Amino acid sequence: MKIQKLFQKTLVGIFFLFAVISLSTSALCIYTVDTHLSAEYESNSRGIAKTISDSSVDILLNRDLSALQSLIDQFIEIQGISYIYITSEHGEFLAHTFVPGIPTEIARSDHSSRATVERSLPGMGDFVEVSSPILAGVAGAVHIGMDTGLIALKIQRAVGQQVYLISSIFIIGVFSAIWLVRLAAKPIDSVIAYAARLARERNKDSSDDKLLARDDEVGQLARLFLHFSTVMDFDKARGTPPGENA
Amino acid sequence: MNGEPNPDGRTEQTGVTDAEIVLGVSAAFSGPSRGLGIELYRGANAYFEHVNRAGGIRGRRVVLKTYDDGYQPNPAVTNTMTLVQQDQVFALFGYVGTPTVTRVLPMLKKFQGKNAYLFFPFTGAQPQREPPYGDFAFNLRASYRQETAGLVDNFVSIGNKRIAVFYQADAYGRSGWAGVRLAMSRHGLQIVxxxxxxxxxxxSGSMRRQVEILQQSNPSAVICIGSYAACAAFLRDAVDLGLEVPIANLSFVGSENLLKLITEGREDSRSYTNLLVNSQVVPSYEDTSIPAVKQYREMMDRYDPQPPSHVLKEDYTSFSYSFVSLEGFLNAKLMVEILRRLGHQPDRDKLEDAVFTIRNFDIGIDERVSFGPDRRQGLQQVYYTVVESGRFVTLKSWEDRFAS
Structure with missing residues (x-):
């Protein structure tokens, strides 16, 4: 009964330990993945925006806008890039990838800013927008929106995989704990049984060779029980209180 | 390139044997724009069939090596690579679409040592008409700039100055949009x-959101730069939502396919076609006073050209006549003339020179064709058509038809 209680406490302990591990590693994972992915996406987007802006100069100055559209259509196929638009130095949209139309928030925004902008577009999602000037800005700018929902999805996947791993380890740990506690409890049960037998059958020969022959703590405990029993029998025979001549 | 026949009967010239001249085609034969590729092919094949039955060009049959790109850029690029490198066709012919052709053009520049020219693509976009890729393509049709300028000028002339644009989100749409923008700027106007x-x-898809967006700008006319399926859907939803303004389409739309979609299953479809006007780059196939139109109709009837069965993935009901197949027919007619001018041993190295010998050539319509180093587009004229009695006819007066 006491062993079962001891086991329950161990189990609760393990559960709390794993919960703490799970929560702390998930939080760390979210922070790490979010930070790294956001930085990586922003860096890639800036690189792509710069590539497009560098390529756009010749097209804007010498060629038809369909060539510019063809150029940005190739980049929109890259995962994570949700929209691209190119504005003139006057803020006019020269090419874009929006369907069914340019979102009002973007149409009304200041396109001269080169800072990274966080946008929440109704019906489209959340985006981080980076810009790159064309010909130092005198010919306009390229703007690229990357979907932050994709980062959230990747975080979800990473955390999900981590929770799955920790849960698997937790289940294996619980079964291992049950097996180990049972293994540890078995000789203790034998000692308890031996002690009970000694108390019950004091006049009989209660020696248990196997138990007394063990060289571990259980054997020592059994031999101690036998010793106390023998001392008690001896004191009883002499009429002295138990343990006085020990 | 000496023209000596090799053991398998082929001469040294790429794409030419003693029996055949092979032209390579990559076009939309599947997907929602397949009607364009199929009709263009059928029109061209009617004329090639006529030439082949009459003995070919100096004994050589004209053969089309055909691939489907589904109106998608990447397959068009792959097909072009196959046609030039593997099939070694004599020339590329009758491609369909701006997003496909604009992606193929850099490849032609890469193959410039092989003189792999693209003849008469079914697109009016600028990239194949101007540097750096204009030297690798020859166009017969008028450009989108000319079509959109004509539409804008006519709308403005009747007082419809608030023009909105509905367009395909790609190079084709942008090309048309840029044409409208340029034409509007000449009038001191902007796209509304x-x-x-x-x-x-x-x-089957909805274009209601697009109609609602345009309604907010309160336009007096809409110019559509799209394919027939999308433009028909837009027209349907525009009329259903009460956008009662003239709606124009460019020649690329494929007028008969659009009309078929919008009228199919409707007892009275006039409300959907009353305000419709389509620009064309060939004259009306109803006008049999035009020699080339008469010849086209005769050959379409006589040969009944079929779509290329090996690339056909979906059912398609062909039209007896259409603007697209008439354009294909005229393309083939001019191609044959160019091949004839190459003489007994067609050589790709001499192809460009042969094209430049085309001066004031009578192709059988009311406009003569000329090419030169600075003129890589044969025809300049734009025609306007409206629907009457369930078919497209030439628009007689913008004022009478659309003035509010």
Whole structure:
């Protein structure tokens, strides 16, 4: 009964330990993945925006806008890039990838800013927008929106995989704990049984060779029980209180 | 390139044997724009069939090596690579679409040592008409700039100055949009509203959102730069939502396919076609007073050209006549003339020179064809058509038809 209680406490302990591990590693994972992915996406987007802006100069100055559209259509196929638009130095949209139309928030925004902008577009999602000037800005700018929902999805996947791993380890740990506690409890049960037998059958020969022959703590405990029993029998025979001549 | 026959009967010239001249085609034979590729092919094949039955060009049959790109850029690039490198065709012919052709052009520049020219693509976009890729293509049709300028000028002339644009979100749409923008700027005007759709949209899809976006700008006319399925869907939803302004389409739309979609299953479809006007780059196939039109109709009837069965993936009901197949027919007629001018041993190295010998050539319509180093587009004229009695006819007066 006491062993079962001891086991329950161990189990609760393990559960709390794993919960703490799970929560702390998930939080760390979210922070790490979010930070790294956001930085990586922003860096890639800036690189792509710069590539497009560098390529756009010749097209804007010498060629038809369909060539510019063809150029940005190739980049929109890259995962994570949700929209691209190119504005003139006057803020006019020269090419874009929006369907069914340019979102009002973007149409009304200041396109001269080169800072990274966080946008929440109704019906489209959340985006981080980076810009790159064309010909130092005198010919306009390229703007690229990357979907932050994709980062959230990747975080979800990473955390999900981590929770799955920790849960698997937790289940294996619980079964291992049950097996180990049972293994540890078995000789203790034998000692308890031996002690009970000694108390019950004091006049009989209660020696248990196997138990007394063990060289571990259980054997020592059994031999101690036998010793106390023998001392008690001896004191009883002499009429002295138990343990006085020990 | 000496023209000596090799053991398998082929001469040294790429794409030419003693029996054949092979032209390579990559076009939309599947997907929602397949009607364009199929009709263009059928029109061209009617004339090639006529020439081949009459003994070919100096004994050589004209053969089309055909691939389907579904109106998608990447397959068009792959097909072009196959046609030039593997099939070694004599020339590329009758491609369909701006997003496909604009992606193929850099490849032609890469193959410039092989003189792999593209003849008469079914697109009016600028990239194949100007540097750096204009030297690798020859166009017969008028450009989108000319079509959109004509539409804008006519709308403005009747007082419809608030023009909005509905366009395909790609190079084709942008080319048309840029044409409208340029034409409007000449009048000191700006595009009042714009809405887009994704390439590959079907007639069954909704364009209500696009109509609502354009309605907010209160336009007095809408110019559509799209394919027939999407433009028919837009027209349907525009009329249903009460956008009662003239709606124009460019020649690329494929007028008969559009009309078929919008009128099919409707007892009275006049409300959907009353305000419709389509620009064309060939004259009306109803006008049999035009020699080339008469010849086209005769050959379409006589040969009944079929779509290329090996690339056909979906059912398609052909039209007896259409603007697209008439354009294909005229393309083939001019191609044959160019091949004839190459003499007994057609050589790709001499192809460009042969094209430049085309001066004031009578192709059988009311406009003569000329080419030169600075003129890589044969025809300049734009025609306007409206629907009457269930078919497209030449628009007689913008004022009478559309003035409010």
């Amino acid at each position: 509203g714009e809405a887009t759709y994704r390439r590959g949209a079907r007639f």
